[in-house]
Each structure stands twice: as C-alpha cells, then as structure tokens.
Amino acid sequence: xxxxxxxxGFYFSALIFLISLGLNIILGVMGILNLAHGSLYAIGxxxxxxxxxxxxxxxxxxLIYASLISGAILAxxxxxxxxxxxxxxxxxxxxxxxxxxxxGTLLLLEDVIKMIWGGEAYYAxxxxxxxxxxxxxxxxxxxxxxxxxxxxLLIGLLVWVFMAKTKVGIMLRAxxxxxxxxxxxGLNIHKLSTFAFVLGAALAGLAGALIVPTTAALxxxxxxxxxxxxxxxxxxxxxxxxxxxxxxxxVGQTRSIGIVVFPEIELALLFLIAxxxxxxxxxxxxxx
Amino acid sequence: xKVDLERTILRPKVIIYxxxxxVLLFLxxxxxxxNLILFEYGLTFAIVALGFNLLFGYTGLLSFGxxxxxxxxxxxxxxxxxxxxxxxxxxxxxxxxxxxxxxMSAIFGFLCVRHTKIFFAILALAxxxxxxxxxxxxxxxxxxxxxxxxxxxxxxGMTFEGVRRPQFLSGVYYYFLLSIFxxxxxxxxxxxxxxxxxxLQAVRDNEIRAELIGIRVRRYRLYAFILSGxxxxxxxxxxxxxxxxxxxDVSHWVFSGEIVYMTLLGGFAIFEGPIIGAIIFTFLKLYAxxxxxxxxFIIGATLIIxxxxxxxxxxGGVKSLTDIIRGKRLFSGGASxxxx
Amino acid sequence: MLTVDHLKxxxxxxxxxxxxxxxxxxxxxxxxxxxxxxxxxxLVNLISGYLMPDSGRIVFDDSNITYASMYKRxxxxxxxxxxxxxxxxxATVLDNVRIPLFSRYEMIRKGxxxxxxxxxxxxxxxxxxxxxxxSDKDYLSPKDLSEGDGKVLDVAIAFSLKSKLLLLDEPxxxxxxxxxxxxxxxxxxxxxxxxxxxxVIEHDMDIVADYSDRVLAMHEGKIIAEGKPNEIMxxxxxxxxxxxxxxxxxxxx
Numbered sequence: 044x045x046x047x048x049x050x051x052g053f054y055f056s057a058l059i060f061l062i063s064l065g066l067n068i069i070l071g072v073m074g075i076l077n078l079a080h081g082s083l084y085a086i087g088x089x090x091x092x093x094x095x096x097x098x099x100x101x102x103x104x105x106l107i108y109a110s111l112i113s114g115a116i117l118a119x120x121x122x123x124x125x126x127x128x129x130x131x132x133x134x135x136x137x138x139x140x141x142x143x144x145x146x147g148t149l150l151l152l153e154d155v156i157k158m159i160w161g162g163e164a165y166y167a168x169x170x171x172x173x174x175x176x177x178x179x180x181x182x183x184x185x186x187x188x189x190x191x192x193x194x195x196l197l198i199g200l201l202v203w204v205f206m207a208k209t210k211v212g213i214m215l216r217a218x219x220x221x222x223x224x225x226x227x228x229g230l231n232i233h234k235l236s237t238f239a240f241v242l243g244a245a246l247a248g249l250a251g252a253l254i255v256p257t258t259a260a261l262x263x264x265x266x267x268x269x270x271x272x273x274x275x276x277x278x279x280x281x282x283x284x285x286x287x288x289x290x291x292x293x294v295g296q297t298r299s300i301g302i303v304v305f306p307e308i309e310l311a312l313l314f315l316i317a318x319x320x321x322x323x324x325x326x327x328x329x330x331x
Numbered sequence: 332x333k334v335d336l337e338r339t340i341l342r343p344k345v346i347i348y349x350x351x352x353x354v355l356l357f358l359x360x361x362x363x364x365x366n367l368i369l370f371e372y373g374l375t376f377a378i379v380a381l382g383f384n385l386l387f388g389y390t391g392l393l394s395f396g397x398x399x400x401x402x403x404x405x406x407x408x409x410x411x412x413x414x415x416x417x418x419x420x421x422x423x424x425x426x427x428x429x430x431x432x433x434x435m436s437a438i439f440g441f442l443c444v445r446h447t448k449i450f451f452a453i454l455a456l457a458x459x460x461x462x463x464x465x466x467x468x469x470x471x472x473x474x475x476x477x478x479x480x481x482x483x484x485x486x487x488g489m490t491f492e493g494v495r496r497p498q499f500l501s502g503v504y505y506y507f508l509l510s511i512f513x514x515x516x517x518x519x520x521x522x523x524x525x526x527x528x529x530x531l532q533a534v535r536d537n538e539i540r541a542e543l544i545g546i547r548v549r550r551y552r553l554y555a556f557i558l559s560g561x562x563x564x565x566x567x568x569x570x571x572x573x574x575x576x577x578x579x580d581v582s583h584w585v586f587s588g589e590i591v592y593m594t595l596l597g598g599f600a601i602f603e604g605p606i607i608g609a610i611i612f613t614f615l616k617l618y619a620x621x622x623x624x625x626x627x628f629i630i631g632a633t634l635i636i637x638x639x640x641x642x643x644x645x646x647g648g649v650k651s652l653t654d655i656i657r658g659k660r661l662f663s664g665g666a667s668x669x670x671x
Numbered sequence: 672m673l674t675v676d677h678l679k680x681x682x683x684x685x686x687x688x689x690x691x692x693x694x695x696x697x698x699x700x701x702x703x704x705x706x707x708x709x710x711x712x713x714l715v716n717l718i719s720g721y722l723m724p725d726s727g728r729i730v731f732d733d734s735n736i737t738y739a740s741m742y743k744r745x746x747x748x749x750x751x752x753x754x755x756x757x758x759x760x761x762a763t764v765l766d767n768v769r770i771p772l773f774s775r776y777e778m779i780r781k782g783x784x785x786x787x788x789x790x791x792x793x794x795x796x797x798x799x800x801x802x803x804x805x806s807d808k809d810y811l812s813p814k815d816l817s818e819g820d821g822k823v824l825d826v827a828i829a830f831s832l833k834s835k836l837l838l839l840d841e842p843x844x845x846x847x848x849x850x851x852x853x854x855x856x857x858x859x860x861x862x863x864x865x866x867x868x869x870x871v872i873e874h875d876m877d878i879v880a881d882y883s884d885r886v887l888a889m890h891e892g893k894i895i896a897e898g899k900p901n902e903i904m905x906x907x908x909x910x911x912x913x914x915x916x917x918x919x920x921x922x923x924x
Binding site for chain 2: 070074076078129132133136138139140142143144146147148149150151152153154155157158266270273274276277281308310311314317318321322325326
Binding site: 521524525526527528529530532533535536537539540541542543544545546547551 | 741742745746751757758759760761762766769770771773774775778779780782783784785786787789828829831832
C-alpha cells in the first residue's frame with residue numbers, strides 16, 4: 044500500500060504546489076501576502092464545476108477538460124479587478140494595510156461566491172470518472188490523479204522557464220530581488236505587478252478547477268488549502284519558487300503519510316516539522 | 332517649560348472618564364436586557380482588543396492569530412466547568428484563564444517574535460489554525476465541533492443554581508464585568524505609559540535604532556506578546572460566561588481577523604480606539620447578520636473602505652476633526668501613529 | 672581610551688579595512704576623512720560592533736572588545752549616530768532622548784510608574800535637549816524638525832546613552848551649508864562639555880578644519896596620513912587622493 048500513499052502524497056503536493064506557487068509569485072514580486080488566495084482557488088473550483096455541469100452530459104470529453112481552464116480564467120479576472128482597485132492604492136502604505144485589504148477581500152469574496160453560485164455543493168466528477176483506473180504495482184489507482192500530477196509538473200516547468208528565460212520573467216525576478224533598483228532601471232512596476240498578481244490568481248484558480256472533479260466545491264473550502272500554502276511558503280522560504288516545490292513536497296507527503304500513520308494529529312505533525320525547520324533556519328529552507 | 336498637568340486629578344479627560352463610568356453603572360436601567368447583553372459582549376471584546384492593540388498599535392506587530400489566546404481563556408474556562416466542577420468558581424477561573432493564555436502566548440510568542448512582518452503574520456495565523464485543528468481532533472476532550480456548554484459559575488461565595496442566564500448577566504455579572512473592564516483599562520494605561528510602553532513604541536518605530544540604544548528588541552516583543560495574549564485570554568473567558576457555550580470557530584483565523592478589524596475600526600493609534608471599535612463592531616455585526624445573509628460582504632466591504640479612506644479608524648477620525656476645530660497643528664502626513 | 676590594533680576586514684577580494692591601527696584619547700575629537708569606499712564606514716562598523724573583524728584587536732577602556740556584541744559595547748559606552756537620520760518618528764523629541772535614558776538606567780524592565788513620574792529622568796532629558804539647543808522643540812514630532820535639528824537630535828540620542836566615545840557618521844550631511852557650522856557648534860560644544868571622545872566621518876573639509884583635534888585620512892582600507900588638521904590639508908598625498916590635486920598619488924604615478 045505504501046507506493047499508493049506516496050503517490051497520494053505527490054498528488055496533494057501537486058495541488059498545493061500550484062496554490063503556493065501563485066502565492067509566492069505575488070509575495071515575491073509585490074511583497075504582499077494575499078489572504079484572499081484561498082477565495083481565488085474557490086472561485087476557480089466553482090467556475091469549473093459550473094461550466095462542466097452547464098455543458099451537460101452529451102458534450103465531448105475534450106471540451107469538458109477545456110472548460111477546466113475557465114476556472115483559471117475567472118480567477119485571473121477577479122485577480123485583475125482586485126489588484127487594480129484594491130491593492131494598487133495600497134502600494135505606498137504600510138504592509139499591515141495591504142494585509143488588511145486582502146483580508147477584507149477574502150470576506151467579500153466568500154459572500155460573492157455565495158451570491159453567484161448559492162450555498163450548495165457543486166459536483167462535476169466526469170473528468171475523473173472518464174479516465175478510470177490504472178494499475179500500479181498491482182494496485183488500482185485513479186488515472187486522473189496522475190493526470191493532475193503531470194499537468195502540474197508541466198506548469199511548474201513552464202513557469203520556471205518563463206521566469207528564467209523570458210524577458211518578462213527576468214523583469215519579475217528583478218523586481219522581487221530589489222524593487223528600488225528595478226524602478227531605477229526603468230521597469231514598469233505597475234504593469235508587472237498586475238501581471239504577477241493575475242498569474243498568481245490564475246494558478247490558484249487552476250488548482251481549484253483541477254480538484255473539483257474529485258471533491259465537491261463547497262463554501263469555505265478555500266480555507267484549508269490557504270493554510271497549507273502558508274506553511275509551504277514559511278517552510279520553503281518567502282518568494283522562492285524552489286522553496287515552493289520542496290515545501291509542497293514536504294507538506295504533501297506529510298499529509299498523505301500522516302493521515303495513515305497518525306490520523307489524529309497529522310496537521311499537528313505538519314506544524315511540528317515546520318516549527319523544527321523554522322528554528323533551524325528562520326528564513327525557511329530557501330529563503331533570503 | 333510647559334505647565335505639567337499630569338499631576339492634576341481634575342484634568343478634563345479624567346472627568347470625562349468618571350462621567351462615563353457613572354453612566355455605565357446605571358446602564359442596566361436604560362437598556363433592554365437584549366441590548367445590555369450585547370453591550371457586555373462588546374465589553375469583553377473591548378478587553379480583547381485592548382490586549383491585541385498592545386501588540387499591534389504599540390509594538391507594531393500584526394497578528395492574525397489572536398483567536399488562539401481567546402480560545403485558551405474560553406476553553407480553559409469551559410474545561411474547568413466540565414472536568415473540575417469543584418473548582419468552578421470565578422476566583423479560580425479568572426487566574427486560571429490568565430495562566431492558560433500565558434502559557435500559550437509564551438510558547439507561540441517565542442516562536443513568532445524571531446521573525447518580522449510577513450513571516451510573523453503567517454506564523455501567528457498558522458499557529459492559531461493549529462489550535463483550531465487540535466480542538467477538532469481531540470473532540471473527546473473539547474467537544475469537537477459541538478463545543479462545550481458552560482454553566483454559570485460560583486462567584487465570591489454566591490451560587491446561581493436555578494438562576495436564568497439573562498438574569499445573571501443583567502445583574503451581578505454586569506457589575507463584575509464592568510469592574511474587570513475598568514481594571515483592564517487602568518492596567519493597560521499603566522503599561523502603555525510606563526518606560527516599558529515607551530520602549531515598545533521605540534521598537535515599533537525604529538527597530539534598528541532601538542537595538543542601538545540598548546533595547547533588547549526580541550525580548551520586549553515577547554513580553555508584549557505575552558501580555559497581549561493574557562488580556563485576550565481574559566476577554567475570552569469573560570465572553571464564555573455570556574455565551575454559555577464555546578465552539579472551535581473562536582480559534583479560526585477569520586475570528587482573529589475580526590479582532591483586527593474591530594481594532595482598526597476604532598483606531599489603533601489612540602488608546603481608547605479598540606474599546607470604541609469593539610463595541611461598535613459587536614452591534615454592527617449583529618445588525619449585519621440580522622439584515623442580510625451576506626453579512627461577510629458588508630464586513631469585508633466596510634473593512635476595505637476603512638483601510639482606503641479612514642485608516643486611523645473612528646477615534647482617529649474624531650481626533651483629527653477635533654484637532655482641526657481646535658486649530659492645532661496636525662502631525663505631518665497620513666496615519667499619525669502617536670499614541671496618547 | 673580606544674586602541675585599534677592591526678584591524679582587518681576583507682569582503683572577498685575587497686580589502687575594506689586593511690591593517691588599520693589607531694588610538695583615541697579621552698575627550699579627543701578625531702575626524703576620519705577619505706574618498707567614498709575608503710573604508711571609513713566599515714571601520715566605524717567594526718568599532719561599534721555591527722561587524723566583526725577578520726583579524727586584529729580593539730581595546731576600549733582597557734577591555735578587549737574585538738568580538739563583543741553590539742549590545743555590550745553600547746553598555747560600555749560606545750554610541751553611534753547615522754548618516755541618514757534614524758529617529759523615533761512617532762515619539763516626541765523629548766521622548767527620543769528620554770527613551771535612551773530609560774534604557775541606560777535599566778528602567779524599562781523595572782519601571783512600573785507612568786514614564787512622566789520619573790522627574791529626574793525627565794529633567795535630564797530636558798537638560799540634554801538644552802545642551803543641543805533644541806529644548807524649545809521638546810513636544811514636537813521629529814517629522815517637524817528642520818534637517819539640521821534632526822541631525823542634532825540624532826546625535827543627542829546617541830549622547831543620551833552617556834557614551835564615552837561617539838561614532839558620528841557625517842553629522843552634517845544633508846544640512847544646508849549655512850546651517851552646517853551651527854549644527855557642528857552645537858554638537859561639539861555638547862561633547863566638549865562632557866569630555867566625550869568622538870570619531871567623526873566627514874567630507875566637508877572646512878568642518879574638519881574647524882572642529883577636529885586630529886585627522887585620520889583613509890584610502891583603500893589603510894590610514895595614509897594622520898595629524899593635525901592643517902598638517903593633513905597640506906599633505907600632498909592626501910590632497911591628490913581627496914582632491915585630485917598634484918602629480919603624486921599613493922599608487923605612484
């Protein structure tokens with residue numbers, strides 16, 4: 044059974060990775076901790092679920108998969124709106140105000156989700172069911188989980204290449220390393236920050252969309268991933284993409300193995316590991 | 332040298348405070364039981380918010396995890412009620428709540444103050460969610476999602492068997508709560524005006540220079556954290572007697588966020604700000620919940636408007652107004668952080 | 672009272688402080704001059720304890736403080752002010768000076784009364800402000816002070832710690848030329864009053880000439896000249912390095 048638990052660990056890691064990647068990009072480039080990140084994730088989930096249900100049973104499966112992207116798109120749009128109207132006025136203000144505005148946005152969005160989609164659970168399991176199971180080492184394993192892992196890996200690679208090789212990516216990294224210097228060099232901080240925020244939101248929305256075939260979208264279900272993403276950021280180091288990867292692996296595996304071995308306290312176990320890492324290295328594993 | 336009014340008891344501010352206390356003493360006569368109990372909720376949160384603001388307004392550390400210490404006080408009381416009924420009297424409960432919240436804030440504070448700003452905020456938040464998770468997991472002790480019921484405790488030799496809660500709350504308990512509230516205010520004012528309080532403000536304003544004038548920044552942050560947690564735990568315990576029940580959501584970070592909100596609402600730069608914010612928020616939240624199912628939207632929207640337009644909160648806004656009327660110079664720039 | 676012995680601090684290949692030795696006597700005001708990057712600030716950082724040296728010794732008041740913590744050095748009497756003003760912006764001017772006093776008298780942990788009740792400390796704070804000629808601004812916010820007064824307050828804060836040695840990093844930088852001499856007058860008379868030694872990093876040669884007992888000139892991590900102000904001004908090496916005047920410079924071209 045152990046290979047299955049480890050695979051599950053990778054599956055959790057994949058989803059948490061997408062969310063923390065977005066959180067870390069926003070944190071690194073803009074210096075803002077987006078407390079509303081879980082709501083963007085939830086928006087992605089609800090949108091994707093709604094789209095799949097709306098398309099109906101007869102729709103070809105490729106279209107169903109394509110509609111998952113709608114979650115990312117809607118989350119990105121909300122992110123754009125948020126950044127432009129709420130966060131940009133806060134640039135010059137103290138950090139605490141930025142945190143408070145994202146907290147206010149969280150409360151707002153939770154009810155906006157309720158307003159748009161009501162209070163019931165949204166199920167959309169077709170993308171999951173259609174793939175069936177594969178056999179790994181004699182055990183049946185949902186193929187959809189493998190798909191998620193592959194997709195996440197690809198996206199991780201894409202983001203890495205983007206950050207390392209493209210002009211925009213390099214500019215984003217410059218800002219995250221030294222904002223003042225970047226401004227002095229003439230980079231358009233506003234546009235790039237908006238881009239970073241929208242990218243982060245899109246990743247969160249995508250994570251939500253990807254999970255919806257396996258779990259129902261419910262009000263308030265963005266909270267737990269948010270906390271786990273925070274732990275990833277803290278353990279991996281603020282603003283570090285490598286840290287997000289390693290952190291997600293740690294969190295995902297601890298979760299998966301913890302649920303089996305220490306079901307009562309697997310979250311506490313996670314915190315314990317995080318605490319140990321922080322005591323040894325206060326900036327996180329790859330933090331500055 | 333300026334004339335020192337500090338020694339004069341008859342300062343205008345003191346007279347106003349005395350007048351307010353007199354009004355509060357007679358409040359049960361004016362307010363309906365419903366509103367009185369609501370006001371009492373407000374008073375417990377005022378104590379919580381004062382404690383929170385010691386750390387935020389005066390020391391400059393924003394914690395989205397103060398619910399953990401509220402929980403320590405609240406569940407501390409509730410578990411006493413369940414497991415140690417012989418000890419279930421107020422004289423033991425209040426020190427007990429202070430003790431439990433002391434332990435929790437000492438441990439969590441030690442972990443948190445090694446970091447600043449964002450890291451600190453995340454860590455404080457995460458730790459309170461740890462408490463949240465633990466409360467659920469150990470449901471056989473804590474009652475899990477159902478929580479625990481809390482009956483009226485014995486107080487100073489009096490028992491309240493057979494007394495209905497509203498009666499208790501509008502009678503003896505109100506005066507008890509009021510005295511603790513006044514004591515809290517006096518103690519907090521003492522802390523804030525003491526050399527220690529001034530050192531905290533120096534740490535808030537210029538951490539590096541504070542270190543360079545010989546102030547042990549990390550140590551004093553920890554002391555502030557612990558004091559802050561203890562006041563919050565005290566508020567939590569007092570709240571429990573009004574509520575009659577504790578549930579895990581008081582350790583959720585959104586609840587902690589409400590504590591932050593009410594402090595901001597009242598104004599974090601003025602001593603009385605958190606008190607005003609706590610009381611107004613209590614009534615505001617009930618009104619919002621009563622008039623629409625989308626009350627979180629209202630709270631969220633008002634928070635955003637507050638941050639954008641009135642960051643110094645209600646008390647701060649009033650103060651700026653009176654300063655203008657009196658023709659006094661305003662301190663330069665946006666949110667004046669000077670605490671009086 | 673301060674002896675620095677063959678102090679070295681390298682950052683990789685950069686020899687920020689390269690075998691520096693010097694001595695400061697009680698009550699001396701010594702200016703430290705040199706072009707940017709000469710190592711002045713690094714030297715001051717080493718003496719204040721912000722940086723630890725790679726080799727060498729620092730002895731203050733007969734104690735070896737080479738690797739002592741910054742905190743310990745502050746308690747022993749080494750204070751520091753900054754090139755960029757570093758004040759407590761949200762406290763009153765009086766409190767900016769009062770808080771270091773509380774720290775010095777260990778009142779922060781022990782003081783249970785309201786701060787204003789400690790009239791001795793309050794009076795001492797007023798006296799310090801008086802010494803620095805800013806006592807009429809006692810209840811103002813530092814944000815409302817002129818640049819010159821702000822720099823003076825910055826020094827006053829370091830002074831409040833009853834330091835025996837003050838390390839002043841460009842105390843007149845950012846101050847309008849007309850005010851520079853007033854600012855230095857105020858600071859130096861306060862120091863002389865209490866017989867406090869100071870190492871002053873300064874670029875303005877007129878200031879250096881008027882207020883220093885001695886001048887140390889640094890270049891590329893080494894002390895290249897030392898002496899009375901007018902001697903240093905005449906020294907050809909120093910002049911060519913600092914002002915680009917003359918045919919000869921240290922690297923010998």
